[in-house]
Amino acid sequence: MTAFRFTIDGVEIDAREGQTIMEAADEAGIYIPRLCDHEGLRHQGSCRVCTVKAGGRSVSACTQPAAAGQEVENETPHLGKLRRDLVEMLFHEGNHLCPICEASGNCELQAMAYRLDMTAPTKFPYLEPCRALDASHPDIALDRNRCISCGRCIRASQDVDGKGVFGYVGRGIHRHVGLSAEDLAGTDAKLADFAISPEVCPVGCIIRKRVGFATPIGEREFDKGLIGHEIEERRHE
């Protein structure tokens, strides 16, 4: 595999043929914000939060192949603004009431809003969906009002668990994550599935029953540091 170098915000980093910009950045300890991408899952490129400028063009870093000598912009005010807009869109598309959400503090959407300084009052209208809860499964509950359509559960179930519990249905603003049965209890979803593990759903949509609030608010993952800090720590090692 040929190795080459390119720059992110002026910092030279190493990359190999076949790597995406994000993969190379991760290895180099440079964090590019992301929501739909997750280590171990196929790249989807749908949330667009990872938008960077590569050679002057805006592209999604999670799908764009790294190229030798390319100049990539990541942390610029302009890109920060685009990403804030996208995160804000996701907040307004669903119902995200952090104070009453079990995922608060572990939620990547919330953490991303903090990282991107989404502090001013938001400007978009709320779409206020009204989607039925699914508590049919003995161990798992689904609140799709909080779903951000990242599709991580879909890919995890299909590609890692080999099951296909979840899938996208519908088109446009009606597109959502559907189930391969009438409700979750009717599927072969199991608590032990990778798709159900805490790391896969970035928000509070897939909830494991009877473990809620086991870790108190204040001691949760993003209470300890900004999202992306583990990647950025690699750089200082």
Added chain:
Amino acid sequence: MVADAPNGNDITRTGFDPGAEWFAALHEEPNGIDSLTLQTHTSETAAVAEICGGFDNDPHRMLDILRQVQERYCWISPQAMRVIADLTGLTPIAVEGVASFYSFLSLSLRGRVTIRLCDDIIDRFSGLGAITEAFETGLGIKVGGTSANGAFSLEFTPCIGLCDQAPAAMVGDVVLTALTPQKASRIAEALKAGQSPEDLVSQRFGDLSPHERAERMVENNIRHAGAVLLGPVAADAGLRNGLDLSPPQIIDTVEASGLRGCGGAGFTTGRKWRMAATEQAERRFVICNADEGEPGTFKDRVLLTERPHLLIEGMTIAARAVGASQGIVYLRGEYVYLRDHIEAVLADRRARGLLGKAILGADGFDFDIRLQMGAGAYICGEEGALISSCEGLPGEPKTRPPYPVTRGYLGFPTVVNNAETFCHAARILDRGARWFSAMGCQGSHGTKLFSVSGDCLNPGIYELPYGQTVQELLEMAGAEDAAAVLVGGPSGTMIGRDTFHRRLCFDDLATGGAVVVFSHRRNILEIVEYYMSFFVHESCGYCTPCRVGNVFLQKAIGKFRDGKANPGDIDYLRDLSSTIIETSRCGLGMTSPNPILSTLENFPLVYSAMVKPTRDRIRDTFDIQSAIDGARKLARRRSHIFDRDFTE
């Protein structure tokens, strides 16, 4: 997954054709509903399995399978999806993902005949309202509804490519044009009296050739024939010349002609072919994009009707140039009335040795084409989405890179060209690169078909060399009181009178061919709001900015229309538009804000006239009534404070 409908007490929803089979089942099993339901299940399972078998249970043919199931059972039932999933080796949710994506497929039971009224802005301006009423009254159902006896469904559908003869509608697989309320009532009566949609076209429909049927249904409206496409064309002269050339020579010729893609993006055709040809691969594909979904565009419809041989000839030449042995014509679902016509042309060419093995006797020159019907999705015109659709997937664009020329259909190098592009290529091989490039202007060679519609005397097709001004075209079309012209459809540019001198070419006003004329009587904001609702309807929903952002844009335009916009909302429109354009994953989101941006630019007064400054920083747009309505519904009572009629 939707609920499994068939159950004992709801036999109207068992989802099979209540025709012959219904009665057969009744007579075989006279013991009541339960065994009838069982019987239905078994017969549906067997029939769906047979449909799947007809496509070798190939998951890549999912769209064809679902289309046939829909046609037969008037919906895709959960039972059918399970059978299909089983046989094709997919999960049921994957099948539902496809079935729920396309407008012409339905997860709830529809009527045996679906009437789809074209709901384009042109149709609205041509009296769609009264026609809708006539259909609703005549059929006794509202738009969105299905008649109780399961005979009819009535729907709206975006532009069906008949803007030059609006208002128009699809009735089953036929199309009816230039509708009037009287005509609509007569149609509804005839349908109710048991006439088939085909009877509405002609009592001798069955005796007509597919081409005659198309001509009976739709006017071509060719207003100006140019030298390349719509004038006299020598049959297969290009293909014969192509046989004497090596594949690289064909590509050189097409490249030297300066031909650029006619689907909108204008990529140099010769270069595209070269990229596909030089990619290492075992197989290659050639796909004709006949999805023609951009509102206001209908030129491919005319080519498919009048120059289908030229189109297939062009594809055959492309196949030789890049070394493809298989091709696909992707025909939009709305053009299903042309399906038999195209199939007949393919069959005729096979019979004459112009398709199939050893074309024109040339050893090793094997190429054949299948027709892929779409099912109601504008996004499938985007080449990646079109390939997804051909592969039996939901019509979602693909991640780029890789581009289709490197990895397209089934992962093999694929040339996707617009229908018009292939026709031009065939003519270039006949008459030579120099002949072609001498027409038009610098950077935009040859001729182009323009589809002109809207407020003009002569809507129809104009084949003109590139480089004419909008004004010249408007004069030809008799559009004297044009106040605004939308060039390139909603994803293009809306210009005003002061810029009608602009030229129709790639370096000025690039267009896939749509030219929609609006007179001063039209409300620009109404037009813009319509087009935003179109993009909201047609976004595939894959990426955040296009899925969500376009809804916000549509709502914001609604505020302007209602007179509730603040001065800051103009900046808001610009700002949100630029985020959508910059972060969207495909060309749909990258252009969907154009109706707003180009009218903000060229018709700024339309917006500023609707803006009201806020008083005392109180938002005029806040409406307490709608704000508490959700709470009212939840509480199931009226508000003590805000509802005057409230009594305990």
